[in-house]
Amino acid sequence: MMKLSEFSTFIAPISLSDHALAERFRKQHGNPVKAKQVYLNTLAVSAVNFYLRCMGVETNWEVSQSYDPLMQAAMDVADLEVGDRGKLECRPVLPDVQVVYIPPEVWSDRIGYVAVQLDPSLQTATLLGFTDISGVEEVPVSQLRSLDVLLEHLRQTAPATTLEAPVNALVSERVNLSQWFENLFDAGWRSLDSLLGTGQPHFAVSLRNDSRLNEATVKRAKLIDLGLSLKERSVALMVAITPSLGSMNTPEVGSQMEILVQMHPMGGETYLPTDLRMSLFSPSGEMLQEVRSRNHDNYIQLRRFRGVPGECFDIQVAFHETCLTEMFTI
Template sequence: MNGFNHSSTFTAPLGASVHRRAQQFCNQHSDRQKAQQVYLNTLAVCAVQFYLRCMEIETEQDTSDSWNPVMQALMDVADLTIPGVGKVECRPVWPDASVMQIPPEDWAERIGYVAVQLEPSLRHATVLGFALSAGTGEVPIHELRSLDDFLNHLQQLQSRVSLSQWLQGMVAAGWRSLDDLIGIPQPLILSFRNDAALSEITVRRAKLLNLGLQFEQQAVVLLVAVTPDIEPMLGISIQLHPAAGETYLPVDLSLKLLTETGAVLQQVRSRSVCPGELRSQDNYIQLKRFRGTAGERFDVQIAINDTKITESFTI
């Protein structure tokens, strides 16, 4: 185990049904090396799926590339979909391995990389730990993070809105299309739709946010647009608009882009018409368009006086 702590690992059985599934996939590939690769990848995926089921975490094999013979043939893939969270890559390793190898085709669109040690008999597999990123494609086994950290990572992601999933047609509760969200002035909707930086494949969603009693339940609308950029990047645009018949935003309303640790990356604030005026001259404010890759996390904070609303995202 190369110094890895046994108490922090999980051993899963590789029963007859698992091997039947692996053999079914294996039989669809005439190249012997590819067939063996698919067989071992399937065992690793099944081991992680068993572990997650024991932790009462739902998984979906049918939406995973590792369960698609066409994708198996094209790539060295061992992903497992966790609904509402993303895809985790399950990489098989042998007992004498010192590193977890991650092929370049698996470096994007993954929420983590799990090392699965296969016993030579292939009767059991041990889930060793995970890495947040692929790095250079080789992750030392002794540098893997614990399975407790893995579960905490999944829990944090479940509370975040996945923008990559928007492009796949899966949108988190509370986020609606611009047409569905009544109260946004139509000219502002049109300006967001017609933004030159966006494209026909851009997904735009809106969420109504209540500023609370201090502002007589006045609401604002957070608009987010996601556009595929140069692979594997996504372009992200964020605007804040008034809602429910209001023409302008409240004065001194801030919109911030934060790292997941709270550091401010961008900040913009609504301006007053004149000193002491509560009505701003801005009918919307926006952050500069930015780009990110799958798995990156950030927060958007809307604040005015003592009221703060934070929305958490993962790309």
């Protein structure tokens, strides 16, 4: 069971496609030291690219120096082109290292430097913060500025068109879950019965024997369309909220709510697409937990978590380069 809390960093997933790209670049360099450098740099850039796109910031990695094998061979480079604003340098930081190394060849022509700490398994990357100070080779992690400052820096200095949300970074209006107990539901959130009528029995199977759901539990689901990324296939996001019950078996005012979140295939599909990611984020952008679909998963589920009325959290659904964020207030 998790309690929602606030953090200042951001944990980005490193997908199989990220590793495939890093491996493709690595194979183009015969020197083992250079090959490892390119691999780690690629993972760092992919993490920052994921974060910025989910925040609605336009990027263009393909025109960056870090995407060019010739530039990779000539320099220790991990840049990411951010719209018309310029280049962000995405510096990998190994576990337990307390300084960020910034090579001299990237001291110029950069709008900032983001520190990306790679976990030992290379499954996730933590964006620790950023600095806009150039001309120094090592920056202590303790001196980094927050990611919120980075986003504000981009918003203040970039042309308006640079920070328009791209079509593959979709964010919904915030949903008030407490209103569900008053039968007030936002557009798109349907009863499970209406979705069960489309021939999706896995909803009932996943919930039938769940003893922690009771008569006070409210369940709703919403169709999620990730467009061409899923080849026009839809999935359904299911949210169940259960209040603590008082002595009269009624919800206690101001009590903690237990929240269950699942993802199901729709449109007659039996299984979810492989490597579909569902993540829980705090309001500050910290990933609190994540689950990925495997082959032949007919649904995925986050670990239950609790919150009190007024707390906020976000659920993000991501597949390849497309991500959609549903925002909630308890």
